[in-house]
Amino acid sequence: MALKLVERKDSPHLWIRGSVRGIHAYESTKTDNKEAADTIRILRERELLDESIFGKKINATFDQAAASYLESGGSTRFLPRLTEVFGSRLLRKIKQHDLDAAARNMYPDAAAETINRQCHTPFIAVWNHAVSNEWADIRKWKRPRKAKGTVVKKVKKRSGDRPVEYELAATFVSNMSPAPAMVMTALFYSGMRPIELFTLEASDVDIDRRWIALNHTKTGEPRGVPMHEFLVPLFAALVQRKSKYSQLFQNYRGRPYKLFENRGGQLSGSMRGARERLAKAGTPIPDISPYTARHTVSTQLVINGIHAHIKDQILGHAVDDMSRNYTKVPQAPLLTAINTLPVPAVWRDLDWWSDPLGATRTHVKWGKK
Structure with missing residues (x-):
């Protein structure tokens, strides 16, 4: 049955209806x-004929892949500019030099890290989604790298860009109010990004299987995170919370933490309060922030001898090696790996462990302990 033009009473436009070798169109x-x-009908008929012979890959466009990616829960961050560039281009005709040229045009003065985050990462997320739909072939895309020998202006390092010992982290967290302390505890024993933790809902957590499902991540690809045994009592309490908000972690006022474009959330006041209390006590710890936890988890897993494939799976790192990117590590090794993270006695003995929900409304003002 060939395609034909039909009219619809509810539309001013003409419609295409019919099928080509079993592929229907309306x-x-x-x-x-x-x-x-x-x-348009003739062109569409030719497209369907090609598709019936060569498969969906022959006609799939970036626009189609991006729309499907968003429908599946993918992130819209940085994607609009990519759709403007690639739009209706066929996926099979997009090559590495096209992606690199688009990046240079969109971000001519940006550093390699910025180009990777704002162009290559969202593009690859859409491409990998298309691969899962069999609209495109698996391809190893090269990401931008900082040129060797480049003279880089030294800048003052921001707090949280280095790992710390878990004993030191325990001392810092023990000087925080319960609600933010619970956030930091979850970060130090999961390796999640702050924004990932702040968007968690009860339905994302499986206590029995010790598993956390992240459906919205920086790379745009969903992933699972193993739950450290130390976190089980905390998550078991939080999923029972009765609240009008769906977010699992909330501040002492019972409200979700605010999210920002380039930051994890509303913890700066809590961090400053803990630093001030520690400084007054004569034990200053100035260099801990929410992102310290992620660096610490990554470093500690390496120290503990955890295989790089498993470490990357836990942290959700974007990798260039497609064999690693598509490796589906079973949950058991991930759980074993995350449980190698040490738990200092100071952390285990915090008062709020006996009743996490009851303690969340307790707030310690700056300078007090």
């Missing part, structure tokens, strides 16, 4: 001009 031409509509 879609608007988006025009009421018969000549133009007939041209």
